[in-house]
């Protein structure tokens with residue numbers, strides 16, 4: 001993936017310093033929020049109390065740029081925090097992902113003891129990735145994958161390049177109300193240290209040691225900086241009801257109606273492609289905002305931006321495979337490659353008589369007793385763009401296709417978004433669904449290499465109903481990182497904000 005010209009990078013990584021034992025450096029992961037700002041101010045005020053040198057030459061403040069931070073958070077830190085860092089000559093390193101793939105590495109946007117600005121974005125933004133995937137930030141297996149990709153990956157790669165095999169003290173802003181999170185973090189770090197066979201870093205939680213809870217942290221920052229600090233998070237964060245109270249979040253959306261409209265559009269596309277994936281599960285930000293008349297201007301801005309946005313018609317097909325069940329394991333051992341709803345052999349005598357295998361469609365139409373437990377397995381999604389135009393034109397296309405192919409029109413249960421369905425999932429697994437929907441353009445066509453084959457085997461259908469506007473991108477082999485992502489300084493450091 002080529003990087004924008006603003007981020008010209010040299011061809012190779014700087015050499016990784018090799019050392020062992022302690023580096024003697026304390027790293028503060030600076031998220032721009034109240035907790036890490038409080039720690040930073042305390043470090044500046046009393047370095048020795050926190051085991052730092054009086055001149056703070058052994059402190060590195062690292063900020064991972066997601067590209068979607070609120071402008072008022074950037075402004076706050078630039079006005080009130082950076083002057084203090086400059087005065088104390090504290091080193092601030094700003095880093096961002098180099099691109100979508102890990103092989104694109106990490107770009108150092110700035111590394112300075114006299115920082116003048118906080119970068120709004122690097123060559124990659126979390127929201128761009130979400131927009132092209134047609135989704136919103138989500139949890140996966142209890143993890144915030146967005147945060148791992150946008151922040152954790154950059155911080156780990158930068159630290160590995162900076163310290164080599166030397167270990168450092170990693171300062172994290174958990175406050176006294178977050179002891180459970182700190183304990184979990186310590187356990188994870190212990191596991192990582194054990195797996196590496198050495199100490200990678202030593203976690204340090206100064207706010208917990210000092211018994212400062214969230215209220216104490218906010219009061220301290222207010223006292224020091226004279227203005228209440230605003231919470232720091234990506235504008236489209238699915239934890240925005242947690243990161244900030246709902247009221248504070250909605251107030252911020254009202255102050256930034258354009259950003260609000262962008263977030264609402266991102267959510268709209270996500271729901272168009274998957275009814276169940278709004279910003280807060282099935283509950284959408286849009287439905288929350290419409291509950292309160294104070295948000296009318298934001299909702300209108302969104303309506304205008306939706307009307308103006310270039311649109312596409314997406315043909316969305318899904319295969320829901322069956323998961324293996326206890327029955328399936330009992331009768332088909334380790335090796336059942338095609339678990340089915342009735343994956344229960346030997347079948348009952350009645351089933352064998354009444355529903356001979358040759359007559360079974362995708363699922364046994366027989367009595368309940370014939371079937372084993374139905375459990376949903378993996379779901380595969382294919383998104384193909386079959387038409388492009390303005391909003392009215394793409395909606396007209398969907399209506400015309402629905403009339404021509406006898407599709408069923410239905411508004412989404414949560415979103416109200418209208419879709420033309422030509423295949424609806426059945427009760428058992430495997431099963432499939434398919435529909436056409438008009439929504440803002442920008443989602444990249446995507447499906448697994450064997451999707452068509454499996455879709456045809458399951459449904460008897462051949463390809464899409466609409467004519468895809470473009471070919472699927474060729475699957476590219478994953479690029480190697482030689483075990484370690486590149487960490488590269490940007491040569492041009494001034495992206496427009």
Ligand code: SF4
Pocket residue numbers: 066126137144146147148150232233234236237238239
């Ligand atoms: S602030 Fe929210 S959206 Fe942004 S990286 Fe963190 S969890 Fe993800």
Ligand SMILES: [Zn+2]
Pocket residue numbers: 328329332336337338339340343
């Ligand atoms: Zn089976």
Ligand SMILES: [Zn+2]
Pocket residue numbers: 350351352354355364365366367370371
């Ligand atoms: Zn049967």
